[in-house]
Structures are given as structure tokens and as C-alpha cells.
Amino acid sequence: QVQLVESGGGLVQAGGSLRLSCAASGRTFSSYAMGWFRQAPGKEREFVAGINRSGSSTYYADSVKGRFAISRDNAKNTVYLHMNSLKPEDTAVYYCAGGRPSSGSYDVIHRYDFWGQGTQVTVSS
Numbered sequence: 001q002v003q004l005v006e007s008g009g010g011l012v013q014a015g016g017s018l019r020l021s022c023a024a025s026g027r028t029f030s031s032y033a034m035g036w037f038r039q040a041p042g043k044e045r046e047f048v049a050g051i052n053r054s055g056s057s058t059y060y061a062d063s064v065k066g067r068f069a070i071s072r073d074n075a076k077n078t079v080y081l082h083m084n085s086l087k088p089e090d091t092a093v094y095y096c097a098g099g100r101p102s103s104g105s106y107d108v109i110h111r112y113d114f115w116g117q118g119t120q121v122t123v124s125s
Helices: none
Strands: 006-008 010-013 018-024 033-039 044-052 058-060 068-073 079-085 091-097 112-115 119-124
Touching: 006 010, 018 058, 018 091, 018 112, 018 119, 033 068, 033 079, 044 079, 058 068, 079 091
Parallel strands: 010 119
Antiparallel strands: 006 018, 018 079, 033 044, 033 091, 044 058, 068 079, 091 112, 091 119
16 A cells, blocks of 8 residues: 655745645555645545656646646655645645546546545635
């Protein structure tokens, strides 16, 4: 089983940037596609971005396209979420997840087998 630990969250002003990291244990990291999800208070968890095993394909929610970028370094067992032009509505707990979604299902929560504990991102106006 792969364990995931997120880091990099914090408080930032609107228009600012953050980079989230998700470090994975185990030697099978490159066998899994990875995704980032977020959950705001009182709302359901929602898809943010996904990346395939090699990093050659990425997927984004419409709300973050052009502002966020997902990447991975399989040698370091780490996936990143680069967040730019942050908005107050981006405030949420951000989770990374790993699994084997098909190309059309990166946004489907139950396609992911393991999850991190989350990191808080707060964007002030």
C-alpha cells in the first residue's frame, strides 16, 4: 500500500501562488496515476487535477484551467500542484490521491485507491 503525505499549504493573498507537494512511500509510485482533489467547508470533495503514470497527460477542472499545473517526479516519488492567481474560492483542504483511473475518469473519486490526509489552503481577499 502506498502512503501519501501532502505539504505546502498555507495562507496566501488573492493573486498569489503556492506549490503543493505530495510525497509517496513505496516503490510503486510510478505505477499509479495521481490526482489532486479539494474540499471546502460544507461542500463535497471535488476534482482539481490529474496526471497519468508517466506525466505525459494531464487533466484539469474547468475552474482551475490556466491557473494550476500538476506535475510529477517519479524519481522522487512526488506529485506537485502549482497554483497561481489564487482566488478566495480556492480555499479548501487539498488532497492528493493515487489510483488507476481511465483517461475519462480522472475526476471520479472512487477510481482512486489511496489518499493523503490533506493540507489546508486559505486564500484571503
